[in-house]
Amino acid sequence: MKRLLIRGGRIVDPANRVDAVGDLLIEGDRIAAVGDVGYVTADAVIDARGMLVAPGLVDMHTHLREPGTGEETIASGAAAAVSGGVTTLACMADTEPALDNEAAAEYLILQGKRAGLANVLPIGAVTRERKGTGLSEMGGLARAGAVAFSDDPRPVEVAEMMRRALLYAQMFDRVIISHCEDRSLSGSGVMNAGPSATRLGLPGIPNAAEEIVIARDITLARITGGKLHVAHVSTEGAVDLLRKAKAEGVAVTAEVTPHHLTLTEEAVFGFDANFKVSPPLRTRRDIEALVRGIETNVIDVIASDHSPRRPESKVLEFGLAPAGAIGLETLFPVIYTEIVHRRGLPLPLVLEKLTSSPARILQIDRGTLGPGRPADVAVFDIDTDWTIDPSSFRSLGRNTPFAGWKVRGMARHVIAGGRCVLGGPEGKTP
Amino acid sequence: MEWTRRHLLGLEDLSGEEISYILDTASGFREVSTRSVKKVPALRGRVVVNAFFEPSTRTRISFDLAAKRLSADTIEFTSSGSSTVKGESLIDTCRNIESMGVDTIVIRHSSVGAAHRIAGAVDVNVINAGDGCHEHPTQGLIDIFTIRDVKKRIAGLKVGIAGDIAHSRVARSNIWGLRKLGAEVFVVGPPTLVPRSFEHLGAHVCHDIDAILPEVDVLNMLRIQRERQEEGLFPSIREYSRLFGLDGERLKRAKPDVLVLHPGPINRGVELTPDVADGPHSVILDQVTNGLAIRMAVLYLTTRARD
Numbered sequence: 001m002k003r004l005l006i007r008g009g010r011i012v013d014p015a016n017r018v019d020a021v022g023d024l025l026i027e028g029d030r031i032a033a034v035g036d037v038g039y040v041t042a043d044a045v046i047d048a049r050g051m052l053v054a055p056g057l058v059d060m061h062t063h064l065r066e067p068g069t070g071e072e073t074i075a076s077g078a079a080a081a082v083s084g085g086v087t088t089l090a091c092m093a094d095t096e097p098a099l100d101n102e103a104a105a106e107y108l109i110l111q112g113k114r115a116g117l118a119n120v121l122p123i124g125a126v127t128r129e130r131k132g133t134g135l136s137e138m139g140g141l142a143r144a145g146a147v148a149f150s151d152d153p154r155p156v157e158v159a160e161m162m163r164r165a166l167l168y169a170q171m172f173d174r175v176i177i178s179h180c181e182d183r184s185l186s187g188s189g190v191m192n193a194g195p196s197a198t199r200l201g202l203p204g205i206p207n208a209a210e211e212i213v214i215a216r217d218i219t220l221a222r223i224t225g226g227k228l229h230v231a232h233v234s235t236e237g238a239v240d241l242l243r244k245a246k247a248e249g250v251a252v253t254a255e256v257t258p259h260h261l262t263l264t265e266e267a268v269f270g271f272d273a274n275f276k277v278s279p280p281l282r283t284r285r286d287i288e289a290l291v292r293g294i295e296t297n298v299i300d301v302i303a304s305d306h307s308p309r310r311p312e313s314k315v316l317e318f319g320l321a322p323a324g325a326i327g328l329e330t331l332f333p334v335i336y337t338e339i340v341h342r343r344g345l346p347l348p349l350v351l352e353k354l355t356s357s358p359a360r361i362l363q364i365d366r367g368t369l370g371p372g373r374p375a376d377v378a379v380f381d382i383d384t385d386w387t388i389d390p391s392s393f394r395s396l397g398r399n400t401p402f403a404g405w406k407v408r409g410m411a412r413h414v415i416a417g418g419r420c421v422l423g424g425p426e427g428k429t430p
Numbered sequence: 431m432e433w434t435r436r437h438l439l440g441l442e443d444l445s446g447e448e449i450s451y452i453l454d455t456a457s458g459f460r461e462v463s464t465r466s467v468k469k470v471p472a473l474r475g476r477v478v479v480n481a482f483f484e485p486s487t488r489t490r491i492s493f494d495l496a497a498k499r500l501s502a503d504t505i506e507f508t509s510s511g512s513s514t515v516k517g518e519s520l521i522d523t524c525r526n527i528e529s530m531g532v533d534t535i536v537i538r539h540s541s542v543g544a545a546h547r548i549a550g551a552v553d554v555n556v557i558n559a560g561d562g563c564h565e566h567p568t569q570g571l572i573d574i575f576t577i578r579d580v581k582k583r584i585a586g587l588k589v590g591i592a593g594d595i596a597h598s599r600v601a602r603s604n605i606w607g608l609r610k611l612g613a614e615v616f617v618v619g620p621p622t623l624v625p626r627s628f629e630h631l632g633a634h635v636c637h638d639i640d641a642i643l644p645e646v647d648v649l650n651m652l653r654i655q656r657e658r659q660e661e662g663l664f665p666s667i668r669e670y671s672r673l674f675g676l677d678g679e680r681l682k683r684a685k686p687d688v689l690v691l692h693p694g695p696i697n698r699g700v701e702l703t704p705d706v707a708d709g710p711h712s713v714i715l716d717q718v719t720n721g722l723a724i725r726m727a728v729l730y731l732t733t734r735a736r737d
Binding site for chain 1 (some may be wrong): 442519520521539541542543544546547561562563564565596597599602625627628630631
């Protein structure tokens with residue numbers, strides 16, 4: 001069996017409370033030893049001195065558009081993932097046709113294996129064709145490997161449908177990921193409601209559009225006992241609702257995106273549709289609440305909500321352009337730079353929300369570096385400054401709100417299932 | 431002062447001094463329309479495209495006539511006859527127009543920021559003739575010009591703007607312009623059409639027209655669109671008219687020298703009764719006349735800034 005030694009890096013493995021300089025030994029597709037591995041011979045060595053050795057990141061919220069629009073493929077999405085240090089990504093069900101049946105889930109897994117880069121996992125639709133009128137065959141989806149259910153980026157509009165979904169999914173012990181949006185309140189809105197929207201004359205999306213549905217779904221999770229995961233939380237009020245629900249013991253988890261953690265509604269003042277996202281960018285005050293949510297574990301996960309769009313659609317007038325931003329390749333650098341380096345949140349805490357925490361919610365054996373675990377490892381250079389350049393992305397999308405940002409945290413080596421999918425060894429032990 | 435702007439995108443961007451400079455320039459151009467030969471050679475050899483992606487009669491005609499009085503060649507471009515219906519993007523359309531050697535694009539579009547995006551994408555002067563609910567700077571200038579013409583000042587005046595403020599680009603441009611010149615602005619209408627957030631633009635938000643009526647020097651009555659009622663933002667035209675419409679009876683409680691404006695087109699019997707629209711306080715047709723002078727001034731100043 002082939003042995004790969006990653007030598008001398010700062011190993012941070014939040015699930016096992018490890019944060020120390022040491023070696024990591026991989027045998028075949030599994031991690032063999034962590035920390036002091038003693039004297040070993042290896043077929044290959046990666047010199048990780050001065051670098052961060054982390055579990056390969058788990059991004060539980062991406063849109064890969066295959067089958068579908070051609071804005072991304074599973075292969076290009078997986079390539080983008082590994083270049084950002086992401087070794088496991090879950091793909092939302094808004095493919096065309098929708099990922100609402102066993103065969104579609106198997107196809108996604110097959111295409112992921114063909115790409116051979118990262119673990120690509122399907123999220124099944126909650127309702128057939130994501131239309132909100134009848135439950136999808138969750139049993140078949142789960143059997144094929146669906147790790148969760150969601151109609152994102154659509155809400156499950158009817159409360160009774162959500163209640164049934166939270167009940168039914170319990171048979172398969174899967175979480176329902178909710179895109180919380182009351183469409184009668186968000187209406188034709190394209191940005192955060194408030195003084196800025198009033199000033200620009202753009203229709204606004206109020207915080208209430210998100211918070212009302214979060215409150216509804218928390219109530220439904222409580223009465224059903226089902227597991228709820230709230231996607232892309234964006235408001236202070238939402239964080240308060242989640243804090244209260246968690247204190248009461250409701251089975252609810254939540255995620256936040258890098259753009260909602262770092263950008264405010266002011267970004268849309270130039271009418272650049274790369275800053276048009278759903279939910280919309282909010283205010284400084286909301287950002288502070290989201291960061292506190294991370295610090296206090298009210299927010300469990302940081303996920304990209306990677307949403308590739310055609311360039312020609314993003315040059316449209318702001319009101320007409322589709323919402324969405326790509327994020328697989330900027331997830332770690334933006335979070336490391338802004339949340340760890342600049343704000344000073346502990347790296348293990350933040351890394352947990354990018355690795356073991358989403359893995360726990362999806363109940364997959366990933367996101368940690370314990371011996372015997374799958375060898376998914378990302379080695380990041382966290383000292384060198386670089387500038388985000390969309391033209392270098394491996395994603396087919398170019399719609400990033402972070403173009404030109406100066407960041408740290410570039411993935412240098414990525415190992416997925418024991419195979420080097422980015423960078424790689426320069427030598428072997430004597 | 432020296433005018434340096436090549437585009438007129440909104441009054442929010444302008445200083446009070448710049449706004450006054452446009453008004454003063456317009457005063458000079460007003461005289462041209464009274465001559466027997468209503469033409470000056472200021473823009474001879476220039477090409478102005480009126481690109482209207484949204485229906486408009488008076489603004490389009492006014493810009494066209496203003497450009498012609500400055501001796502510019504003008505081209506009409508309306509979306510029904512254009513390639514936008516064939517799926518060409520706005521920016522591509524404007525790049526094509528640019529390639530034909532055009533100096534100025536006057537653009538009316540239903541999308542907020544359309545003029546701003548074009549100004550950033552092509553090397554042509556851009557005049558915003560209305561972008562969605564955002565701004566309609568020349569209409570704002572016209573209203574302010576008309577007020578200043580009669581009242582001889584703007585600073586210290588109290589101006590009421592009544593109607594569908596939330597969806598009104600005319601209201602926004604008026605608020606910016608009037609505030610920068612020192613007027614006090616009251617926006618009036620039901621809370622569903624006049625949100626509190628207008629306080630952040632420096633306006634007083636009010637839901638009772640009778641409360642401000644004795645106070646204001648000017649009332650600008652905006653058009654109420656029936657589609658807002660169909661959307662359910664207020665229960666009926668009848669009720670709107672009773673609560674916020676201006677009739678002779680109501681006008682009696684206003685200052686004797688109150689000025690009544692309306693950017694048109696009027697829904698007679700809704701915002702204004704005919705006796706008020708055609709009465710002695712009304713300067714509605716002066717607004718239309720002044721529109722030419724303002725648009726001549728804007729076309730002239732932006733063209734000169736490019737040279």
